[in-house]
Amino acid sequence: MICYYHCRFGAQARNCTSPCLLKNAQQQENERTLSQAERGVQEYSHRLCVTNKKTGLSSLVDTGANISVLPRIKGFTATSLPSKLYAANKAVISTYGEKALELDFNLQRQYKCKFTVANVSKPIPGADFLKHHQLVVVLKSKKLMDNVSNLKTNEYLKTLNMSVTRSIDSQNIITAS
Template sequence: KLQGRALLNALVAGRHGQLLLYVRDRSSGHRFLIDTGAEVSVIPASARDLCYRNRCILSLNISSQKYTWAFTITDVHQPIIGADFLRAHLLLVDLQGRQLINSNTYASVLLATSAHPPLPPHSNCLSDQEQIFKSPCKSPQSHYPNILQTYSLSQSDTPHSHHFPHTHPVHSHTHHPSPDKLDIAKAELDNIEALGIVCRPSGPWSLPLHVTPKPNGGY
């Protein structure tokens, strides 16, 4: 047995002796289900999320440790920490010991029985002021179902053509930014690449990068 192992009280038990494990974010007080069978980590859709397309970057405070990750927004009622989050942060799930273990430092996140009941469905949002996003088109659609018609690809007689370019893209000469702008842009691109939002392409195609100053002095 390792001596001096840091014991972190961050997990809460499921109700009625269930085997489900949850981790509580100290910043928001909300619970995230630990699910090793989920390939990606997901959160419920919220009307006030600051997102990149269908992802939202969150910083979880778990036992005084901060974990930043890009969660996928989807139609769920329970926030879920999946295999991508666990693998990136070197966390192992121990159901027998009801704990998480850091595979690098062997620090344990022990399970503690929570006196608070789990959040009810349709209220597991990211903050107390936020509500689960509901489409404003849902109500009119239910009253006028005929405005939307189903479409089948088998009913379409329109010919399709595909164009695959085999030449280099049209390009212009690059303009090198100032060193401070270049360092800031590289740091931001490295950050969103580490979070899985973007990836490095293998082709020669690219888009221009615009770096503009902000009123507070940053970019």
């Protein structure tokens, strides 16, 4: 969950209320828990993270995610969706509706996206967003490229362990792996 202050002011937020994913996000990304190490299931992969110029929030761009998901914002209420989200371990991921956002990656145009609000740790623009806006992830040059304007972001790759969302069948069942 992201607190009101980080939702409204992004990285420039001067206040933060618990629970907030951004409060200890950097610390959490740098730590590998003992239980994960013991199980040996931590897998690292190179993922492109881009920053929304409007909010200052970092988003994980995931070409393997069929849908775009957004962390739950404190106080966000909406009707539940017919879709179900599942983690790789078959645990249900709570969903809280949809939210339309406008993203700005400094590519001379704004990108509208309808996110599914769910219990995830980072905003994830998925393949639906990339396809609709003709955006391409170029991992070798660590950039997000706009095929319409031929502009590229100056972003960075992160090595992290994070769930992705994937559709597993046509009956509105969606999974995170």
